[in-house]
Amino acid sequence: MDVWNNLLQxxxxxxxxxxLLWALVGCTIGTAVGVLPGIGPATAVAMLLPITLKVEPTAxxxxxxxIYYGAMYGGSTTSILLNTPGEAGSMVTALEGNxxxxxxxxxxxxxxxxxxxxxxxxxxxxxxxxxxxxxxTHAVKLGPPEYFLLMVLAFCTVSAVLGQSTLRGLTSLGxxxxxxxxxxxxITAQVRYTGGVPELMDGLEVVLVAVGxxxxxxxxxxxxxxxxxxxxxNTMSKVHMTASEWRRSWPAWLRATFIxxxxxxxxxxGSEIPTFxxxxxxxxxxxxxxxxxxxxxxxxxxxxxxxxxxxITATLIPLLTLGIPTSNTTAILLGAFQNxxxxxxxxxxxxNGALVWALIASxxxxxxxxxxxxxxxxxxxxxxxxxxxxxxxxxxxxxxTVGVYGMRQSAFDLVLxxxxxxxxxxxxxxxxxxxxxxxxxxxxPLAEAQMRNALSIGEGRWDVFLQxxxxxxxxxxxxxxxxxxxxLAALKRRREAAA
Amino acid sequence: MASVVVxxxxxxGGVLALGLLLAGGALxxxxxxxxxxxxxxxxxxxxxxxxxxCGSFLAWEAFSGGFRQMDxxxxxxxxxxxxxxxxxxxxxxxxxxxxxxxxxxxxxLCFTLAVRGFKSAEGRLDLSVRAWVTDALIGMAIAAPVFWxxxxxxxxxxxxxxNTGWL
Numbered sequence: 001m002d003v004w005n006n007l008l009q010x011x012x013x014x015x016x017x018x019x020l021l022w023a024l025v026g027c028t029i030g031t032a033v034g035v036l037p038g039i040g041p042a043t044a045v046a047m048l049l050p051i052t053l054k055v056e057p058t059a060x061x062x063x064x065x066x067i068y069y070g071a072m073y074g075g076s077t078t079s080i081l082l083n084t085p086g087e088a089g090s091m092v093t094a095l096e097g098n099x100x101x102x103x104x105x106x107x108x109x110x111x112x113x114x115x116x117x118x119x120x121x122x123x124x125x126x127x128x129x130x131x132x133x134x135x136x137t138h139a140v141k142l143g144p145p146e147y148f149l150l151m152v153l154a155f156c157t158v159s160a161v162l163g164q165s166t167l168r169g170l171t172s173l174g175x176x177x178x179x180x181x182x183x184x185x186x187i188t189a190q191v192r193y194t195g196g197v198p199e200l201m202d203g204l205e206v207v208l209v210a211v212g213x214x215x216x217x218x219x220x221x222x223x224x225x226x227x228x229x230x231x232x233x234n235t236m237s238k239v240h241m242t243a244s245e246w247r248r249s250w251p252a253w254l255r256a257t258f259i260x261x262x263x264x265x266x267x268x269x270g271s272e273i274p275t276f277x278x279x280x281x282x283x284x285x286x287x288x289x290x291x292x293x294x295x296x297x298x299x300x301x302x303x304x305x306x307x308x309x310x311x312i313t314a315t316l317i318p319l320l321t322l323g324i325p326t327s328n329t330t331a332i333l334l335g336a337f338q339n340x341x342x343x344x345x346x347x348x349x350x351x352n353g354a355l356v357w358a359l360i361a362s363x364x365x366x367x368x369x370x371x372x373x374x375x376x377x378x379x380x381x382x383x384x385x386x387x388x389x390x391x392x393x394x395x396x397x398x399x400x401t402v403g404v405y406g407m408r409q410s411a412f413d414l415v416l417x418x419x420x421x422x423x424x425x426x427x428x429x430x431x432x433x434x435x436x437x438x439x440x441x442x443x444x445p446l447a448e449a450q451m452r453n454a455l456s457i458g459e460g461r462w463d464v465f466l467q468x469x470x471x472x473x474x475x476x477x478x479x480x481x482x483x484x485x486x487x488l489a490a491l492k493r494r495r496e497a498a499a
Numbered sequence: 500m501a502s503v504v505v506x507x508x509x510x511x512g513g514v515l516a517l518g519l520l521l522a523g524g525a526l527x528x529x530x531x532x533x534x535x536x537x538x539x540x541x542x543x544x545x546x547x548x549x550x551x552x553c554g555s556f557l558a559w560e561a562f563s564g565g566f567r568q569m570d571x572x573x574x575x576x577x578x579x580x581x582x583x584x585x586x587x588x589x590x591x592x593x594x595x596x597x598x599x600x601x602x603x604x605x606x607x608l609c610f611t612l613a614v615r616g617f618k619s620a621e622g623r624l625d626l627s628v629r630a631w632v633t634d635a636l637i638g639m640a641i642a643a644p645v646f647w648x649x650x651x652x653x654x655x656x657x658x659x660x661x662n663t664g665w666l
Contacts, residue, residue, distance in 0.1 A: 227620025
């Protein structure tokens with residue numbers, strides 16, 4: 001099959017010294033970003049987007065991808081050693097990981113997290129290698145109506161599905177869509193919402209919004225409300241697993257990979273679902289149930305960490321084959337592609353095949369690098385945790401400045417950055433999710449273009465969405481995704497009230 | 500708890516204001532549809548109406564018992580405003596001065612002011628001269644390598660105090 005040839009070519013490209021260096025730097029920065037509080041992979045990639053002005057696409061995508069999953073490896077270190085988890089995907093690891101660390105087994109927890117991440121990441125990358133081209137060949141059959149509905153599905157899942165208030169999720173989505181509207185309309189070249197300000201003709205800069213909402217808002221929120229938070233750190237132990245811990249871990253890794261991978265591929269926002277599912281599965285299947293929640297069961301760390309990595313790797317599939325981002329970081333990666341004028345989608349494998357296969361090959365290489373960075377070198381990262389908060393957050397502000405200024409050389413952008421940071425603080429204080437803003441802003445213009453293309457195919461009639469079988473199927477899925485959880489929850493409440 | 504109602508109401512008011520702003524802008528966008536079926540003002544109207552609806556529901560929630568399903572409060576009850584002022588001063592001073600005194604010095608200033616803010620939030624505000632100087636040096640130590648990496652290695656222009664590209 002072509003896949004082997006392409007993959008081999010990819011390895012040759014990814015294996016050049018310069019690309020290996022980019023991968024190593026990316027993985028290192030990613031691990032650091034995952035370990036450090038206050039900054040996540042989306043923020044880091046956003047801050048470093050200016051390099052797309054000068055560095056060639058393959059190298060920078062390898063670099064960004066390294067940051068993306070490096071952060072997942074690093075996040076587990078923080079969850080296990082500190083009492084506050086780093087990333088959303090590491091929340092579940094913190095449940096058992098903390099317990100294990102308190103009972104002197106931090107090293108085993110770190111080991112199972114790192115090795116499990118490696119196993120899951122490698123298997124998931126195999127999945128990407130074989131599935132992505134397959135999906136791409138079928139995705140060519142998708143037309144604008146189907147694309148539009150896929151994007152609507154992504155909007156729905158990122159704003160309305162994850163348990164919290166749908167109203168606030170939709171409001172965030174609205175804010176994001178509104179931000180995406182600023183600038184020149186793609187189809188009619190009509191100028192919208194610029195208020196006569198020439199800098200806004202190109203639209204609001206993605207880096208500006210992402211860095212403002214994540215980094216600056218984080219810093220402002222920390223100074224306002226988290227000054228007195230003191231994080232206690234658990235003691236390290238030797239990073240090593242006994243034979244019985246190995247025996248308990250590896251089935252968990254494999255199960256978790258198969259749970260996490262599907263969740264990454266579908267436009268269902270967030271890595272919380274697969275990690276919680278994996279945790280519940282491990283708890284149910286484990287012969288050591290008493291350890292869960294008390295001394296810390298190793299399966300409770302092995303499973304969620306592996307599920308997390310599998311899901312994160314799998315999110316590259318909808319990004320590369322359909323051009324649909326399913327998380328904050330993939331949305332920013334899409335922004336990076338757009339900076340190069342590359343549009344991910346089914347044509348990507350034909351038009352930029354070399355880049356895609358080099359990227360996939362670098363995923364394998366990156367996983368190996370991260371295993372080495374996180375197992376023997378984990379002591380380095382633990383030292384990072386000792387950096388006091390004031391210089392850490394102040395340093396983040398410096399990186400935020402370079403990221404925003406580097407894109408457009410505008411001091412006005414820095415003022416906007418502050419304003420968006422304030423918006424982010426208000427959103428966080430009142431539980432408005434921020435992911436829909438970024439996804440709405442990046443995906444909104446694309447969705448609008450697809451919608452208008454779809455309507456011109458249907459000659460201005462809206463039933464074009466009902467006449468095509470693929471579109472109709474997606475409409476049903478969207479309605480199901482919106483309606484089912486509410487119906488089930490209402491039924492559950494009625495049953496509980498009756499009982 | 501009246502202040503909670505006021506504050507949440509203000510948030511809802513902000514959403515409504517944004518919706519009105521979008522609607523106002525949408526009025527000025529022509530609706531020339533052409534082959535596309537809908538014109539460039541379609542999505543602006545959809546988003547404007549959507550935000551107005553969301554804002555109304557949020558206002559209703561605010562005045563009938565507060566926003567539903569809020570997360571547990573993350574951090575302190577009341578904001579530490581002195582620290583906030585320090586950090587804001589840092590960011591805004593950076594914005595104002597970056598083109599005049601250059602990236603390294605401006606970011607070092609931002610760093611120094613921001614560190615004051617964070618230390619103040621921890622209750623350890625340190626206004627001694629030694630602290631100012633130390634933090635300014637640390638700030639420069641962080642900003643300088645970043646500046647050099649971007650201007651020398653990546654050839655992305657960042658403002659400098661001089662034209663040498665090194666300061």
